[in-house]
Amino acid sequence: MPQSVLPLVPVLLCGGSGTRLWPASRAGFPKQFVPLAGGRSLLQHTLTRLEGLDTAGWVAVTNERHRFLVERQAGEVGIDRLRVLLEPMGRNTAPAIAAAALDVTRDGGDALLLVLPADHVVARPEAFREAVERGRGAAEAGTLVTFGVVPARPETGYGYIRTGDALAEHTGVRRIAEFVEKPDADTAARYVESGDFLWNAGIFLFRASRLIEELETHRPEMATRLRRAWQAGTPVAASDALRLDEEAFGAIAGESIDYAVMEETDRGAVVPLDAGWDDAGSWDALLRLQEGDGHGNVVEGDVALEDVSNSYVRSSGRLVTCVGVDDLVVVETPDAVLVSGRDRSGSLKRVVDRLRADERPETDLHTTVHRPWGRYTVLDLDPAFQVKRIAVEPGGCLSLQYHHHRAEQWVVVRGTATVTRDEEVLTVEVGSVAAIPLGAVHRLENRSDELLEIIEVQTGTYFGEDDIVRLDDRYGRPERETGPAGLV
Template sequence: MLIQPVILSGGSGTRLWPLSREKYPKQLLPLIGADSLLQATVRRVEGVTGVVAAPPMVVSNEEYRFVIAEQLRLMGKPGTIVLEPTGRNTAPALTLAALAASRDGADPVLLVMPADHVIVDTQAFQGAVEQGARLAEAGAVVTFGITPDTPETGYGYIQSGAAFGDGAGGARRIARFVEKPDRATAQGYLDAGGYAWNSGLFVLKASVWLAAIRACRPDILQACQSAWDKGSADGEFMRVDKALFAACPSDSIDYAVMERIASGADGLPAGVVLPLSAGWSDVGAWDALWQVLPKDEQGNVAQGDVLLHECHDTLALSEGRLIACVGVDNLVVVETADAILVAHKDKTQDVKKIVDTLKREKRSEGQLHRKVFRPWGWYDSVDNGARFQVKRIVVKPGGQLSLQMHHHRAEHWIVVSGTAKVTRDKETYLVSENESTYIPLGATHRLENPGRLPLEMIEVQSGSYLGEDDIVRFEDVYGRSA
């Protein structure tokens, strides 16, 4: 059986600030282990018994396309990246994925997974997927209910109904979906039994989803189909028509289809929930990350340069500078190059209010890290002041920046390691280690790495305005020119 992994990668992860930023959200971060959450999601499909996994399909905001492509490349798992020009929630995202999966007349079983979840027990997950794929191949829409162990108020719930088929593996019909409850109601669900956390994971055939969305939300299908038909392929990227997709209604998989399926509406496929106990978490906030990370005897999690003394149940993560905690309990301390978060572990859901303030005040810390990834490599703004800025720039082998110019700044480039190929107006020349060059204000220029090793440089900008929007692009191999 062929399974098409579909990875939904549209979330922003605001409650995991300052590690997660709007333009570099949590699914792209290695929060647990060396893999990013997205890479771990791709990897956990490897080795499911009795099925063949197709190359991954990622549905993503256009903003993240180059980072996602690079992460898949580093894994040796190049796939298809379906780009949403604007976010329209999960139902349109899955509809685009189903259209992409069936574009050559195929009808694979889709394994739909959010990119930002954690599953500790991969073997248990794969066993559930194997069973779910068999039910989906027969026409059911399958979701997984996480076996609850606490009265969690941050998740929706699924109530199980009668046994489905022979009830093998605990398969039951979906009775209803329940919104996030208050604590007393959640405790009642645990006491009553028959309720599970809503995982947001689905297994179903592409044709089954398209038929279901046609029956439940024909307006969504029509908008997605029109945008898809007017779209185009750009290497591994599949682009849909921006204007047509912008007209698509926004709705979730649960609201658009699954609640109708649970109600037993005529003409819809059977909805099945399978129990899953695999160390699942949506890592929605810092306390959830603390839950799934390894701890010391005092319940502390320490990553990076961290010293703890007489601390308990504390999460301390450092990206660079030393964090020292003395005599504290139930704290979250997160250090990055440009921001530090200190929060009580019981208040981590409120981190998003800080992000809202950053957005309202138009501060860059809500959107970007100091280290910013680009398709050609990355840069780190290491210092700045009145009329100057210093950046560390790394260009990967074969990478090249756009042919561009600036109206308000000049640039000095110093090569630390590697060799730079520089275009400046009508001349092209090489700059080697410990050499430098100057790009005057208004000069048309390009930087390239012709070598096999990364090119590392220090760039000193000077001028009246140093914003990233002071770029006029004339040519760009990554499709970013105006």
């Protein structure tokens, strides 16, 4: 195979609403970040899937809320070249991918973009890498390549790609005859039996410059507004990240890359992918994808079973026991428990939508919330007070901030805290208390090489995270929060 001319830049699409693997996933912690079997998240599996390919750094497209999760999880698996583009709001995949293309070509160069959703499973990474190499020549020649999964079964939950003739000059690449929508069961069975249809997995390979040309041809208004959003974007302090301009980006009509480009171009092609792919779109899918015990069960965490078969049971902390049941999904978290028939786990979105309509906090954040400096856990919440356990990693530092509606008491239970309180800088040891009056400008730091933990007792009239006004933040986060589920 001829040596590649253009650098390969993987583009990680990190959206997600946190519904499909609820209650382990939430709006603030979608499924790509959830640790699964082996302790790694789907995002981390995606990042390590390309080991062995020569890549020229990664681009991740996400939002402000998830930026530090992407950066932290990438760092944990050794990805040290990561450019992050921050969308002010979701506008589907076409603007997200095109923003990455504009960013990669900002210095006048070009690259092959390998577009990867962050929340898919690929059981055989080596077969995935081989498919990428098969598509590389066609992509460098200007073809827009997508990867169609060889169907493992008739599936009504995916769109399909009907394959056309082979590209004579590129082995293993076929023309795209048409994209088809999600079929009914009988139609899906005919598709699979014919051998001419592949699942549409949303994975792409093309030249960045070529994608921009296609978007300018088929969606010129989107291309103009997106370029304006990128050019007016603002760099994020202490991070290789760019915030796309909110006004210009908000004016873009959201559209998928399939509709905006792939179904419009005459240069589309598909590479069949047989690599054990799954979109991990339900708890039942995880049962199917993981090796079970002798009774077909998959268990994670502190679980005890008796006379149970074909079930997925997951505990995040407490002991979970099941007796005399089968074909169930049971997922425990500190603030919510899911019990579902296996064949009904795909209906979970309706439950989560109803909970969101009722403004239930369990759809948004876990009781333990991860932040760039560490994490906090809500221990108790009452109309008159809130109690948190806050853990600050070595070198971690909360923003310099104040509150309009609450005062705080900090009790150090592990490590040594450096506390800024208005004009004072205090060193607070284990067993000592720092009082933060209402309106006081304050900051909590861990200047040691050991974990710092405090118990925070808040008193006042309102305890939402949007009661934070930042004056300084080493992680480059916004000055003000926009809602109760904002960033600390």
